[in-house]
Amino acid sequence: MDLAARTWTDLAECETRLALLPVGSTEQHGPHAPLGTDHLAAAAVAETAADAHDEEVVVAPTVPVGVSEEHRAFAGTLWVGEDTFRAYVGDVVESLAHHGFDHVVVVNGHGGNVAALREVCGRLTRDDVAYTLPFTWFDGVTSDLPMGHAGARETALLRHVVPDLVREERVEDAREEAADRWGEWVAGVNLAYDTDEFSPNGVVGDPDAGDAEAGEVLLDEAATALCELLAAMADR
Numbered sequence: 001m002d003l004a005a006r007t008w009t010d011l012a013e014c015e016t017r018l019a020l021l022p023v024g025s026t027e028q029h030g031p032h033a034p035l036g037t038d039h040l041a042a043a044a045v046a047e048t049a050a051d052a053h054d055e056e057v058v059v060a061p062t063v064p065v066g067v068s069e070e071h072r073a074f075a076g077t078l079w080v081g082e083d084t085f086r087a088y089v090g091d092v093v094e095s096l097a098h099h100g101f102d103h104v105v106v107v108n109g110h111g112g113n114v115a116a117l118r119e120v121c122g123r124l125t126r127d128d129v130a131y132t133l134p135f136t137w138f139d140g141v142t143s144d145l146p147m148g149h150a151g152a153r154e155t156a157l158l159r160h161v162v163p164d165l166v167r168e169e170r171v172e173d174a175r176e177e178a179a180d181r182w183g184e185w186v187a188g189v190n191l192a193y194d195t196d197e198f199s200p201n202g203v204v205g206d207p208d209a210g211d212a213e214a215g216e217v218l219l220d221e222a223a224t225a226l227c228e229l230l231a232a233m234a235d236r
């Protein structure tokens with residue numbers, strides 16, 4: 001159930017305790033993929049899982065800006081600090097819980113949000129506000145496609161979910177200038193804080209390694225994993 005499209009009277013009648021809160025970022029995804037990639041992906045995974053799940057699930061509106069300062073060198077990237085992000089996500093979950101939706105999965109599309117989400121979800125759970133778990137879609141799949149950044153997994157998913165937003169004519173260039181790994185590592189330490197230090201166009205990995213069909217498989221896998229998590233959460 002898409003919360004924003006319903007009325008308050010619909011929500012008052014809704015008896016489920018399960019809710020999904022999609023969160024992502026607005027940040028560069030190379031020359032070929034939209035700035036909204038991470039929040040579009042999170043919303044698609046949340047909607048698909050809610051449709052597939054056998055119990056009713058409320059899907060809250062997506063939080064579109066996250067912890068992405070590492071992409072600040074690239075035009076259009078927006079970010080908030082970890083404190084702001086944790087506080088905002090925490091308050092949104094608290095308001096869901098106020099209406100009885102007190103089993104919440106935060107469905108995440110951005111790696112830079114992971115640490116902050118683990119912490120805020122733990123806090124909300126320990127404080128008995130809501131049983132809250134973070135789920136990062138690309139960690140929930142077992143695909144052979146490597147993750148990268150604006151690489152195989154994300155580009156494949158976008159080709160399935162929002163094909164018009166992938167600039168196919170730029171994929172070849174995106175691929176040529178891409179870095180082959182995230183960061184610049186010495187002694188287990190990443191020397192780089194910002195993406196442009198190791199990737200001139202912001203891409204890591206091969207954006208052309210997965211087609212729309214592979215993207216559909218990824219979306220199904222992520223949604224199935226999320227349904228599994230919702231079921232385990234409800235049983236606990």
Ligand SMILES: [Zn+2]
Nearest residue numbers: 037038150154
């Ligand atoms: Zn991304």
